[in-house]
Amino acid sequence: MKIKYMAMSGIMAAIITLTTAYICHVPIGINGGYIHLGDAFIYFAAAMLPLPYALATAAIGGGLADLLTAPLWAPATIVIKMLLVLPFSRKSPRFISKRNIMSTIAGYFVSGFGYYAAETLLFEEGAVFAVTMAQTFVQSAGSAVVFIMLGLTMDKMRMKSRFLGIGE
Secondary structure, eight states, rough: OHHHHHHHHHHHHHHHHHHHHHHTTTEEEETTTEEHHHHHHHHHHHHHHHHHHHHHHHHHHHHHHHHEEEEHGGHHHHHHHHHTTOOOOSOOOOEEEEEEHHHHHHHHHHHHHHHHHHHHHHHHSOOOHHHHHHHHHHHHHHHHHHHHHHHHHHTTTTHIIIIIIIIO
C-alpha cells in the first residue's frame, strides 16, 4: 500500500501543480496572487490519502506551482496548503461526506486568513481584508464545486473501495 500511496501522491502533486499554475490560472491584484482550481485536487487528495501523504501532496503541488509562477508566495503556500488538508477525512467509504463538504468551507477561511497574513508579512501592509476574502471566496467556491463533482463521480464508481479497500 505504501507504494500505491506514494504513486498516487506523486500523480496528485503533479495535477495540483498543473491546475494551480497553468489550468484556469487567473492573475489577480498587484502582488502576484491568482485564482485557480488546484485546491479542488488538494481536497480530493485529502479525502483519498492518509494524512502524511496528503500533507506532502498539498505542500509539493502548491509549492511547485508557486515556484513556477509566483516564487515569493511559495513558503506561505506550502504552509497554507498543508493546513487545508487537516479538516478532511479519508475514513468514509465515499469522497463526498458531510465532513468533507464542511471541510471545503473551513478551507475558505484557512486560505483567506492565511494569505491575508502572508500578504501583510510580505508587503508590510496587507490588502484590504474584505478584498482578500472575496478573492479567496471565488477560488474556494470554484474548487469546492469541482471537488464535489469529481468526488460524486468517483463515488458512483466506488473508487475508494475498488482501489483503496476503504469501505469494503
